[in-house]
Amino acid sequence: MTIVLNRIDDRLIHGQVVVGWGQPLDIAFIVLVDDAVAASDWEQELYRMGVPPEMDVRFHSAAAAASLLDSYRTETRPGILLTGDIATMRVLVANGGVREVNVGGIHHRAGRTPHLRYVFLTAEEQQALRELAELGAVVTAQDVPAARAVPLEELLTSHEGR
């Protein structure tokens, strides 16, 4: 097995990730890539407490993670790569060999418009997602395994979240 899901989710580790994806995919580890979390012992402890004891969480900055992903891909157990924003995932697509991106949760914030009930985007974020695709990644939106994977162009033109 390897990293089976590359997910953008501004809530990082939460119920959908740990239970929704974690249980059916039998996830053994989460690689959480976030510069702020990587620099904070308190934040890391917060996220560690959110996962069951059999699930490992490894924390990296974006710059450090890009060169480490190949080693994670040799893991015998399945794992999830997680970023809190598009910019961090862009680093991993450009420099870390990520070829599939799951948009799992970009929630409401001032300046964002609704696309799906779990995806709200600014114009700049829409463009950033297009750039992930231009870099060679297949980008879809899907909050939980039972939901349909929404292709990027459909996501960008959808206003289901209104």
Add this chain to the structure above:
Amino acid sequence: MSDSVKRALVAGHADFAAGMISAVEQISGRGDVLVGIEVNGLCGDDIQKLLRDALVETGVRVIFTDLQAGSCTMAARRVLREVTDVVLVAGTNLPMLLDFTLSSDPDPVTAATHAVDRGRTSVSIHGAGAP
């Protein structure tokens, strides 16, 4: 929000808060001491702000959430860094909330501690050869 003295916030996934409060109200008639927090579609920062504002507005000292890994729990734990007299209970179940709302203990933190014990001991499994 009704005029009853509020004792705790309840927050969780989807309609967890509304469902739990509805069940507490039906069973005990004390649902109005709980304040449900609706977080659908919100980012973590906004959930944190919502919880912080609700604590200030209501003056309650107890937060009940559903999952240990849930966004509400994460946000509440961040709020707890800023306040020292509030407790968070994650993994809330209905027996726990009922015990809390029916408690006559004037200290909500003590009532929450008792409720956690009740919630833990209220889980059982029956049938199909279960031990």
